[in-house]
Amino acid sequence: MTTDSPAGQSPSRSKRADAQRNRQTVLAAAAEVFVTSGVDAPIRQIAARAGVGMATIYRHFPTRADLVTAVYRHQIEACAEAGPNLLASADSPLDALRQWIDLFVDFLVTKHGLADALQSDHDRFAALHAYFLDRLLPVCAQLLDAAVEVGDIRPGTQPYELMRGIGNLCIGRDNDPRYEPRRLIALLLQGLHRPHSA
């Protein structure tokens, strides 16, 4: 990929050095705050942590989605890039899909409130939602197609619906032993599955 194309992120398009420094400072602070207070943490808190004014954050990241996107960009990329690799290394396309979904779920559940924000605060996080889709949807589609191709799963499932469903299942308070998203996702995949002899 190029150093940057969608939403503003790389250190490229900026003249002054202090601005770039501040950008990094804010990113680091946001990453820390997100861990403890979730992606809905008050801007003031992030600004304080970074030692900058609020306007500085808004200047670099006009919407909250831009900030969140920038913070998690690398991990989303990694997830996207893992798709093809898994397809090559796994025993079967279905296995690759399973492992990839596992990665995706890992990412979501370790980010306090990310899944919630993605679907519940749809409007405010529209840009983030779009970025997720841009990067991950094609990967999911590729895995899905491959699994259909070899007859592992039934055709007809839309990648968008599947991804959003998985995302939705990851919503909710963490650490509730009575609710384990992976169990339901496994059930979903089970429903997708079609024995070779059918």
Added chain:
Amino acid sequence: MTTDSPAGQSPSRSKRADAQRNRQTVLAAAAEVFVTSGVDAPIRQIAARAGVGMATIYRHFPTRADLVTAVYRHQIEACAEAGPNLLASADSPLDALRQWIDLFVDFLVTKHGLADALQSDHDRFAALHAYFLDRLLPVCAQLLDAAVEVGDIRPGTQPYELMRGIGNLCIGRDNDPRYEPRRLIALLLQGLHRPHSA
């Protein structure tokens, strides 16, 4: 059931007539506002619609969850009571479960933002969450058990997990043609299903 036991609701425990009248006025106003602005509508808006002060609402419904619970109480009850009936009238326990889930989903998706609130704003809506569980979990468990009993579905699925999963799948902007919760829920049930010959 008794006229009231959990959170304050019936017109019983109040001496003054105007208080009871206001309670009903607020309930009606809230119901209307919820339709257009969702269950997260500003209290001020509901108060304005009802022609009362905000404190009146807080006095009758200390938490937002209490208000939402009161507004939807009848429908939740209806859903709960439908369970046993379906079990008696449907072709099979699995069919009963399917139809009941359909009712539940109907209820959720027609209430703008209800599913979102239930899981995302878990803390603020804790009381509502609890009420849902109290009334619907036993019903779901009964249907699930019956279906397992006759061998329609595999054992081991926890009612809580299933209900919450279904609720989660119903989260999100309505009217997105690319995402239809029922399709995924059907997939989930498919995964639960066990052919008679297994």
Added chain:
DNA sequence: AACTGAAGCGGAGCGCTGTTCCGTTTAGTA
């Protein structure tokens, strides 16, 4: 019917958010 205590009421007020605006500071250039 008039009286009265308390139940009930309304909305101003506080605290916490997001977001903007503008006077001030600072980096880069000449």
Added chain:
DNA sequence: TACTAAACGGAACAGCGCTCCGCTTCAGTT
């Protein structure tokens, strides 16, 4: 060093939840 435009900080405004308190109205009593 002087200058200019980019970048900055935080005060300020708006919208929200929730509470507090002085005022109103009901219901029972005489």
